[in-house]
Amino acid sequence: MQVNWPERFYCxxxxxxxAQWREVCYFRATRPLPPGAKVLEIGCGDGGGAGIFSRAFAPGLYHGLDVDPAMVKVAARRRKGALRDQNALFLQADAERLPYRDNAFDAAVNFGIIHHLPDWRRGVAEVARVLRPGGTFYFEEIYPPLYANPVFKVMLAHPREDRFHGPEFREALVREGLTLLPGFHESNLFILGVAVKTARP
Incomplete structure (x- = not known):
């Protein structure tokens, strides 16, 4: 689901x-990546998060996906600037149907995109599918009290049905074989964490 103009402006x-820089600092402190890792970002937006993540982790390959073709174009232009020394690629694609084979990436990054997906469970499953065993899922997600309150509910475009709170999101991670590492930050508004792909129970 594409974001509308107020959220695009904020992003x-x-x-x-x-905020993304602070989150990436937490990601790196929690679980560093070896240089040259293959990284996938779902919902890359304008590519700003890609630049921050790439400077912190120095991946060998960085793919950013977004359903909004306008944002993909902005991110691709950024590739000629801040990301010019990185092997970065930005393309239009749906996070519920990732165009990659199984076990293709060492890490996946999610700066608050899964709550935009109509079938968010499938989005989590797709992230797990494309991660190699031992791969890392870096994520920030927000919960309905933040984006579906009386004010933001009318301002922002989000799916209205089958929304997740903390227990449902953490359960989905476990179901897909993603083990949440200690030290994650969570409130009734959001979660910031790192998970590692182990095995489905």
Whole structure:
């Protein structure tokens, strides 16, 4: 599901980039990646998160996907600037149907995209599918009290049915063989965490 203009404006703002920088610092402190890793970002937006993540982790390959073709074009232009030294590729694709084989990536990154998916469980399953065993899922997600409150509910475009809170999201990770590492941050509004692909129970 594409974001609407207020959320697009926020996603491209300095405030959002500062938040992503702080999140990436937490990701790196929690579970570093070896240099040259293959990384997939779902919902890459304008590519700002890709630049921040790439500077912190120095991946060998970085693929960013988004359903919004306008955002993909913006991210591709960024590839000629901040990401010019990285092996980065941005393309239009759906996070519920990732166009990759199983076990293709060492890491996946999600800066608050899964709650936009109509079938969010399938999005989690697809992330797990394309991660290699031992691969890392870095994520930030927000819960309905933040985006579906009386004010934001009318301002922002989100699916209205089958929304997840903390227990449902964490259960979906476990179901797909993603083990949440200690030290994650969670409230009734959001979760920031790192999970490792082990095996489905």
């Amino acid at each position: 491209r703002s300095l405030v959002r980039k500062i």
